[in-house]
Amino acid sequence: MDLLIKNATLPDGQTGMDIACGKGVIVAVERGIDAEAKKVIDAAGQLISPPFVDPHFHMDATLSLGNPRMNTSGTLLEGIALWGELKPVQSIDEIVARALRYCDLAVSMGIGAIRSHVDICDDALTGVQALLEVRNQVSHYLDLQLVAFPQDGIFRDPTAMQNLTRALDMGVDVVGGIPHFERTMQDGADSVKTLCEIAADRGLMVDMHCDESDDPLSRHVETLAYETTRLDMQGRVAGSHLTSMHSMDNYYVSKLIPLMVEAELRVIPNPLINIMLQARHDNYPKRRGQTRVPELKAAGLTIGFGSDCVMDPWYSLGKADMLDVAHMGLHVGQLSSRADMMWCFDAVTKNSAKIMGLDGYGLEVGCKANMVLLQAKDPIEAIRLRATRLKVIRAGKVICQTPPTLSALSIDGRPAQVNPADYAPKPE
Ligand code: FE2
Numbered sequence: 001m002d003l004l005i006k007n008a009t010l011p012d013g014q015t016g017m018d019i020a021c022g023k024g025v026i027v028a029v030e031r032g033i034d035a036e037a038k039k040v041i042d043a044a045g046q047l048i049s050p051p052f053v054d055p056h057f058h059m060d061a062t063l064s065l066g067n068p069r070m071n072t073s074g075t076l077l078e079g080i081a082l083w084g085e086l087k088p089v090q091s092i093d094e095i096v097a098r099a100l101r102y103c104d105l106a107v108s109m110g111i112g113a114i115r116s117h118v119d120i121c122d123d124a125l126t127g128v129q130a131l132l133e134v135r136n137q138v139s140h141y142l143d144l145q146l147v148a149f150p151q152d153g154i155f156r157d158p159t160a161m162q163n164l165t166r167a168l169d170m171g172v173d174v175v176g177g178i179p180h181f182e183r184t185m186q187d188g189a190d191s192v193k194t195l196c197e198i199a200a201d202r203g204l205m206v207d208m209h210c211d212e213s214d215d216p217l218s219r220h221v222e223t224l225a226y227e228t229t230r231l232d233m234q235g236r237v238a239g240s241h242l243t244s245m246h247s248m249d250n251y252y253v254s255k256l257i258p259l260m261v262e263a264e265l266r267v268i269p270n271p272l273i274n275i276m277l278q279a280r281h282d283n284y285p286k287r288r289g290q291t292r293v294p295e296l297k298a299a300g301l302t303i304g305f306g307s308d309c310v311m312d313p314w315y316s317l318g319k320a321d322m323l324d325v326a327h328m329g330l331h332v333g334q335l336s337s338r339a340d341m342m343w344c345f346d347a348v349t350k351n352s353a354k355i356m357g358l359d360g361y362g363l364e365v366g367c368k369a370n371m372v373l374l375q376a377k378d379p380i381e382a383i384r385l386r387a388t389r390l391k392v393i394r395a396g397k398v399i400c401q402t403p404p405t406l407s408a409l410s411i412d413g414r415p416a417q418v419n420p421a422d423y424a425p426k427p428e
Helices: 078-087 091-109 126-138 160-170 185-202 218-228 243-247 249-261 271-277 293-300 320-331 340-349 350-356 379-387
Strands: 004-009 017-022 024-030 037-044 046-048 052-058 110-119 144-147 205-210 237-241 266-268 371-374 389-394 397-401
Touching: 004 046, 004 371, 046 379, 052 271, 052 320, 052 350, 091 110, 091 389, 091 397, 110 126, 110 205, 110 350, 126 144, 126 160, 144 160, 185 205, 185 218, 205 218, 218 237, 218 249, 243 271, 243 389, 249 293, 266 350, 293 389, 320 340, 320 379, 340 350
Parallel strands: 004 037, 052 110, 110 144, 205 237, 237 266
Antiparallel strands: 004 017, 017 024, 046 371, 371 389, 389 397
């Protein structure tokens, strides 16, 4: 046995559980495991979870804040203009360096897998070359999945289609799109059809920025669901953002959601970015702009929350904290019942893993020994505290650790599972 974790609480509420790992996989999950192990971790009743999974990110832009200048207005439009200034002047090496720094941060925050869009509207495919290199370099500690993303529109940008084909030939994993950004509704619908057909031909998944708009008539999700079913791609297609659903007519939504269920469409809201950027044209009352998470969840759709941006032209904040993302999604979606709050934890862990199609994800016997030990007693407390990631485990080895924090007060007013001796000065 390589690793034995003692007395952990699992996300489903089971307490006092031991987890034994060998050869990079989980070999036993039960109480009272009594076996020799090279390393033993006393979880002291704290929550252990499979790693956080970020199903929507832009790694080609991350950590570029201030480069070549700041987004002074903080708006989406200035962000797009800024990205247009940065894209032609950034080198492969610069993107690789920033992305690797972000991956280090993400791993320290317990993230084990990221789906990143990469802009292919650049004839040099600088971002694609950089992130393929990064995917390769981080593969032993982070699963990175890349989406070929035509930021300027697959039809609207004159060379986007050939660049998308080149990117997929180079090994990008997933087909992306941005139908609401094409010139017309018809072009948007045609782009969905064309891109889904490309994915079907190549046996790839699809993940489109879809209807990231407050326009209630932005209905490309309908075409996305239709094409998914027509091409027999159920469960392999995701709609990211889907914010126009917030503003749609209720009667239309009552027809739309069953179509999405039929297509087993995956849904990826990005709570931090959606609440920040949507409804900028509204007076008061202002719409929230997040898609209809409670209704989509009640219909049985798989929903994963994404972080979208960290310190880039669009969003100056963020720290690779998927509990921050869950916290915002919970508030914006008014997901405040105990069951809904527990579900928000799933939305940044197992739901997102399912969307990405990750193999061996979970805490069952036979799963990969990838885990994060949190300074919290259950998933709700983890979200409340944005709990400290005490230990990050990959393939049965501790690859990162953070000391417990005294500010993590539990409900009885005492620091949550903190041993003050941890803070005593250590002899030299
Ligand atoms: Fe995005």
